[in-house]
Amino acid sequence: MPGWLNRSQLVLAAALLAAGVAQFLSNRLDSYVLSVAMGVGINIILASSLNLINGFTGQFSLGHAGFMAVGAYTAAVLTGKLAPQLQPIFGGHVELLFPFALIVGGLVAAVAGGLVGAPSLRLKGDYLAIVTLGFGEIIKVIFQNVEYVGGAKGLNAIPDYSNLFWVFGTTAITVYTVWALMNSTYGRGFLAVADDEIAAEAMGLNTTRYKMVAFVVGAFFAGIAGGLFAHLNNSINPSGFDFNKSIEIVVMVILGGMGRHTGVILAAILLTVLTELLRQFGDYRMVIYSLLLILLMLTRPQGLLIWPIRKSASRRTT
Amino acid sequence: MLELKNLVVQYGAITALQDVSLRLDRGEIVTLIGGNGAGKTTTLRAISGLLRPRSGSIWYEGADITGRAVHKLVGRGLAHCPEGRMVFSNLTVIENLHMGAYLQRDRRVIQKELEFVLSLFPRLQERQEQLAGTLSGGEQQMLAIGRALMSQPRCLLLDEPSLGIAPLLTQAIFEKIAELNRVRGLTILLVEQNANLALSISHRAYVIECGRILLTGPAAEVKANPQIRDAYLGGA
Numbered sequence: 001m002p003g004w005l006n007r008s009q010l011v012l013a014a015a016l017l018a019a020g021v022a023q024f025l026s027n028r029l030d031s032y033v034l035s036v037a038m039g040v041g042i043n044i045i046l047a048s049s050l051n052l053i054n055g056f057t058g059q060f061s062l063g064h065a066g067f068m069a070v071g072a073y074t075a076a077v078l079t080g081k082l083a084p085q086l087q088p089i090f091g092g093h094v095e096l097l098f099p100f101a102l103i104v105g106g107l108v109a110a111v112a113g114g115l116v117g118a119p120s121l122r123l124k125g126d127y128l129a130i131v132t133l134g135f136g137e138i139i140k141v142i143f144q145n146v147e148y149v150g151g152a153k154g155l156n157a158i159p160d161y162s163n164l165f166w167v168f169g170t171t172a173i174t175v176y177t178v179w180a181l182m183n184s185t186y187g188r189g190f191l192a193v194a195d196d197e198i199a200a201e202a203m204g205l206n207t208t209r210y211k212m213v214a215f216v217v218g219a220f221f222a223g224i225a226g227g228l229f230a231h232l233n234n235s236i237n238p239s240g241f242d243f244n245k246s247i248e249i250v251v252m253v254i255l256g257g258m259g260r261h262t263g264v265i266l267a268a269i270l271l272t273v274l275t276e277l278l279r280q281f282g283d284y285r286m287v288i289y290s291l292l293l294i295l296l297m298l299t300r301p302q303g304l305l306i307w308p309i310r311k312s313a314s315r316r317t318t
Numbered sequence: 319m320l321e322l323k324n325l326v327v328q329y330g331a332i333t334a335l336q337d338v339s340l341r342l343d344r345g346e347i348v349t350l351i352g353g354n355g356a357g358k359t360t361t362l363r364a365i366s367g368l369l370r371p372r373s374g375s376i377w378y379e380g381a382d383i384t385g386r387a388v389h390k391l392v393g394r395g396l397a398h399c400p401e402g403r404m405v406f407s408n409l410t411v412i413e414n415l416h417m418g419a420y421l422q423r424d425r426r427v428i429q430k431e432l433e434f435v436l437s438l439f440p441r442l443q444e445r446q447e448q449l450a451g452t453l454s455g456g457e458q459q460m461l462a463i464g465r466a467l468m469s470q471p472r473c474l475l476l477d478e479p480s481l482g483i484a485p486l487l488t489q490a491i492f493e494k495i496a497e498l499n500r501v502r503g504l505t506i507l508l509v510e511q512n513a514n515l516a517l518s519i520s521h522r523a524y525v526i527e528c529g530r531i532l533l534t535g536p537a538a539e540v541k542a543n544p545q546i547r548d549a550y551l552g553g554a
Contacts, residue, residue: 185416192406192417198368199404204392204421204469259408 008180015172023165034164038232040272041167042225045174047252047268048261049221052178054250055259056187057214058194060125063116063132064222064249066139067109069241071223072230073149075105076158079231081148098161102170102227109223110216112139117215121208124197136246143238154237155230162232170228174221179261181217190214194259255296257303266304319344319505320365320396320473325374327357327364334360336529338374342473347499347506349516349537351550352526358509359401361526362475365507366398367391378473393421397471401478401509405458405465407451411442414450414461418468428468435464438494456487463491467498473505474498480512488512492519513550517541525550 026034046064053061078086078101090096120131144152181187192200193210201207230236252271256264274292278285296304320342327335335357342348350358363369365376367388375384378396388398406414415435419428436443439460445453450461459479466474476495480488496519498504510516517523520537525546533540540546 188409188413188417189420191409195406195408196404199400199406200417201368201388202366202392202398202400202404203417203465204389205417206387206389 008176008183012172012176015176016169019165019168019172022168023163026164035232036273036276038162038164038167038228039276040269041164041171042228042232043249043252043268043272044171044265045221045225045228046249047256047264048174048178049218049225050249051253051256051259051261051264052181052190053214053218054253055257055264056178056182056194057190057211058258059121059211059214060129061132061215061218062129062243062246062250063134063136063139064218065241065243065245066132066136067113067219067222068226068229068245069139069143069236069238070112070219071102071105071109071226072236072241073105073143073155073226074108074223075101075227076155076230076236077149078104079159079161080155080157098166098231102166102224105227106220106223109226110220112223113216113219114212117212121211121215133243133246136241136243140238140242143241150237152238154235154240156235158230158234158236160231160234162228167228167232170224174224175261175265177217177221182261191259251293255293255300255304257305260303260305263303263305270304319379320507321377322361322365323375323377325361325364325376326372327360327369328372334529335364335371338526338529338531340524340531340534342505342507344472344505345499345503346522347496347508347520349508349510349513349520349523350526351510351513351516351523351540351546353550355528356526357529358526359477360529362398362401362477362507362509366396366475368398392469392471395470395472396475397466397469397473398475399462399466399477399479401481405450405453405461408449410447410449411453411461412446414465415442415468418465419470421469427470431468431470435467438467438498439464456483456491459483459487459491460494463494471504473507476506476508478509478511480510480515488515492516495519513546514541 046068050061050064053059079097083097086097087094116132116135120128123131143149149155182190189200189205189210192203192205193207197207248271252267253264255271256267275289278288281288322338322340325335325338326333338357338361350361352358360369364371367386370385375382377383378394383391406417409417415432416428419431422428441457442460442464445457450458453461463476463479479491479495483491492515495506495508499506508516508520517537517540522535523537523540524534525532525540533543541551
């Protein structure tokens with residue numbers, strides 16, 4: 001189908017432009033609304049990148065918050081403690097320090113993804129889930145015990161570099177990357193691995209390498225989301241990246257429908273906004289949140305946007 | 319073309335294959351007959367690298383391929399069409415076929431191969447855009463064979479193509495298998511429960527029981543063997 005590439009790139013460009021315009025107009029917005037909006041963007045990045053691993057490739061990772069933590073801490077150290085050393089490199093363009101820190105944070109998270117993935121991706125299903133769960137906890141404990149990054153207190157006074165442009169620009173790039181990857185010939189391999197690993201192998205696919213690519217790319221974007229998160233909240237501490245955070249992202253992917261682009265984005269928006277709306281219920285917030293989750297799962301077990309009967313390959317367009 | 323020498327495969331403490339040796343010459347259809355649990359599927363899985371043999375060796379086109387990773391063998395023209403069909407149920411028929419040509423980079427070759435497979439199985443042509451999971455059992459089997467053909471194999475390992483399929487369709491599929499061998503000179507190692515049917519299109523056969531090769535010979539001879547008639551051919 002000729003032309004799809006150009007059209008999707010056009011959509012990406014439009015999204016980036018929209019992020020810029022939104023940033024331009026952002027001073028008219030209430031700061032609370034702004035921070036919720038950015039929280040939505042960050043969660044879309046997290047959910048879309050986890051969707052690549054859990055949804056499209058069919059691996060069950062429970063350690064996404066761990067990769068997020070790696071990115072968050074790396075970026076925060078680069079724009080904080082190491083900023084005096086780094087700023088001269090950028091000369092007069094101090095504003096470039098932030099994207100640099102985000103990318104490095106993503107890369108370090110990707111390396112962490114590779115390190116965790118290499119031994120554990122030979123495992124399947126529940127076993128992989130347990131290994132990634134363990135990894136998430138180890139990351140948390142490491143950060144808790146390293147004084148350089150503040151130990152259990154975490155890092156404070158992180159500059160508030162995150163804005164609508166950076167958050168939604170990155171969101172657009174993440175969604176585009178995952179989408180383009182899944183619509184390429186190479187990307188069909190991920191679906192094949194998820195569908196039937198033995199058959200995929202019999203077709204000549206190196207399934208371990210596919211799972212590694214999904215894991216590393218997913219970890220990269222989780223790391224970037226972590227960097228954005230750190231520079232939105234101005235402070236991070238290890239307990240913010242615990243098992244609950246990983247589960248929150250997994251829930252978005254499952255609720256959105258594993259391996260669905262739009263559904264997962266919608267679920268990320270819905271759950272983020274829902275958490276905010278429920279604040280008024282105080283202590284009962286999590287009770288209501290959980291009840292709503294149960295209700296949603298009972299009524300839409302196949303994902304928010306999936307209807308029971310579907311014809312042909314509507315999967316990648318919805 | 320393909321030779322197994324004294325192959326031993328174990329699942330933990332259980333020995334599934336005990337000293338299995340067999341040979342496949344270019345252009346042959348060879349059938350492996352045996353009851354449930356005799357080691358037929360295990361043999362195929364060991365050849366294609368899905369299982370690692372304890373001892374013994376596997377030779378393909380003059381090279382030792384024992385313990386070679388599965389995905390590397392496909393590129394060398396050895397395709398495995400696994401038991402239970404194993405189509406990618408969330409991909410369309412066309413996408414499944416494209417997966418079969420995964421290692422092929424030349425679009426024209428893929429297109430030519432695709433046309434060949436679709437002409438071989440016109441039913442697949444009608445259902446191109448349908449998700450493979452919604453096909454009937456027989457159609458899925460055609461798809462699995464077609465998908466294996468997309469990699470342009472010189473040697474095809476075919477595991478239980480009749481499993482769970484209506485007799486009439488089974489007949490049709492076997493005719494296609496014989497046709498592939500005749501027209502393309504494709505070498506085929508066939509594992510089949512329906513021994514009568516399998517022997518009717520094969521050149522030679524091996525009978526396997528409890529992980530050992532019991533006897534071997536030309537298909538007609540095996541078919542005429544009274545012992546085999548009683549055990550596998552319904553005694554008729």
